[in-house]
Amino acid sequence: MRLVSAVLGFLLRKVGLVAAVVFSLFLGLLLMSALIPVLQTAEADRDRLTDVTRERAQLEADLAELEDTYAESQRTATESLTRAIDAEIDAGRQKVADQESVVQGRRDEICSRLEKLPEQVSPIGPNPCEDAQQALEAAEEALATFERTLSEAETDAAVLADPTLTDGQKLEQVREDSGLAPAKREIDNKESELAQTRAEEESLQEAQGSWAGRVVDLWARSWRWLLWTALLLVVTPGLLRILSYFVLMPLVTRAHKPIHLAAGSQHEEASLHAAVAERTLVVQLGAGEVLSARSEHVRPVQGKVRSRLLYNWSSPFVSFAAGLYGLSRITGDGNHTSATLATPDDPDSYLMRIDFQDHPGLVMRPKHVVGVIGTPDLTTRWRWGIQSLATWQVRYIMFGGTGSLIVQGTGDVVATNPQGRSTRMDQHLVMGFDSRLIVGVNRTEVFWPYLWGRTPLVDDEFAGSHPLFWQKSSTEGPSNPIARVFDTFYSAFGKLLGF
Numbered sequence: 001m002r003l004v005s006a007v008l009g010f011l012l013r014k015v016g017l018v019a020a021v022v023f024s025l026f027l028g029l030l031l032m033s034a035l036i037p038v039l040q041t042a043e044a045d046r047d048r049l050t051d052v053t054r055e056r057a058q059l060e061a062d063l064a065e066l067e068d069t070y071a072e073s074q075r076t077a078t079e080s081l082t083r084a085i086d087a088e089i090d091a092g093r094q095k096v097a098d099q100e101s102v103v104q105g106r107r108d109e110i111c112s113r114l115e116k117l118p119e120q121v122s123p124i125g126p127n128p129c130e131d132a133q134q135a136l137e138a139a140e141e142a143l144a145t146f147e148r149t150l151s152e153a154e155t156d157a158a159v160l161a162d163p164t165l166t167d168g169q170k171l172e173q174v175r176e177d178s179g180l181a182p183a184k185r186e187i188d189n190k191e192s193e194l195a196q197t198r199a200e201e202e203s204l205q206e207a208q209g210s211w212a213g214r215v216v217d218l219w220a221r222s223w224r225w226l227l228w229t230a231l232l233l234v235v236t237p238g239l240l241r242i243l244s245y246f247v248l249m250p251l252v253t254r255a256h257k258p259i260h261l262a263a264g265s266q267h268e269e270a271s272l273h274a275a276v277a278e279r280t281l282v283v284q285l286g287a288g289e290v291l292s293a294r295s296e297h298v299r300p301v302q303g304k305v306r307s308r309l310l311y312n313w314s315s316p317f318v319s320f321a322a323g324l325y326g327l328s329r330i331t332g333d334g335n336h337t338s339a340t341l342a343t344p345d346d347p348d349s350y351l352m353r354i355d356f357q358d359h360p361g362l363v364m365r366p367k368h369v370v371g372v373i374g375t376p377d378l379t380t381r382w383r384w385g386i387q388s389l390a391t392w393q394v395r396y397i398m399f400g401g402t403g404s405l406i407v408q409g410t411g412d413v414v415a416t417n418p419q420g421r422s423t424r425m426d427q428h429l430v431m432g433f434d435s436r437l438i439v440g441v442n443r444t445e446v447f448w449p450y451l452w453g454r455t456p457l458v459d460d461e462f463a464g465s466h467p468l469f470w471q472k473s474s475t476e477g478p479s480n481p482i483a484r485v486f487d488t489f490y491s492a493f494g495k496l497l498g499f
Contacts (some may be wrong), residue, residue: 017234199416237453245457253443255386262435270358272362272467278350282341286334304331324372369405371373371398440460441460
């Protein structure tokens, strides 16, 4: 039941986190719209721009349809008119030919001068010669009318057959477009509406070019991928943790080869002793003994104190990165020389003294080393392979030979002896270990705390009968986000090199 509750709680937290991110984004938009009226106007303009763009597209479609219909009507009218004029020309030519025959016949009926003489002498009575003349004039007038109308029809036919003119231009020149006037007026109205809509659209587009319009437009274009980003940010870590736990770490555990840094060394008489950790550590120095400690950790001193720039000039980089520079060097004079050490800026810090003699090497992260008694050897060991990939550490720094170390840890410093059994420990709590131990890696055994981010995935695994040193808790680092990013980067790089 507790497992079900834990799973449900985990799922509800993730769903709640997604909802909170989306709600925060939406609340931010509402807040900005409420506090900045310009954004409200820009948001309304953007909505209006969408409507105007849609209206403009509809008007363009309607106008195109009207123009197509009008063009089709013009084409049909042109074809029909062409056929009518062609028929008119044929009929006109026939009429002209027939009328020419009539005129010729009338001319043949005209009286000569001798035939006109009786009518001139006696004007009383019928006058057939005058009637014939009037009939000829009427026939010639009719012929002239037929020829004129034929000429006009041929002119119109030439206009209709001109390939350089459009159907509208042809109809306009032959003055036969009056039947299409309503359609033309509707097209003119649509063009006027379209021009007005385009002007409004251009005005709204210019308004969208302002900073407020860009903010609103940016949100409208980005809220979807912001939502997906929020979902990925929430879900991806869990998926990666599940993949690492059930797929990657089992492969690493089976494939890796544990390291044994002291393998092959001849130190049968080696000894190591760790004292109890204390908040304030008093170091008694015998005649000739030398303590090199971080100056800020040195409190009351009985004896002479000198400065030392670096602990070991043969390893300047390691000494500097470990903080073992600008040291206070205290030498015992045989007259109860002592020095008191305490951490200056961490009230939860504990100090432990570790004495070793003829030792193959005590692996210790230099950041935990506060002071060194004597002159132990400072050496490094490089190890590559899957284990280095899992632990993200390729170099191990060792203090060997004879001497003492003063180390500090947070919460407490504990020396644990596996007593021949396998012992696991969180990596971030391990301060150091005896190089005679066999060190490997293993997957953490608690899945749900790991999935919730409470425990790390990889545990250091120690086997042997020699001590390992660990602290109760680790410092959280800087609270400033930017400083935390840099601290995380440099911590990872330092861990890679064994610091």
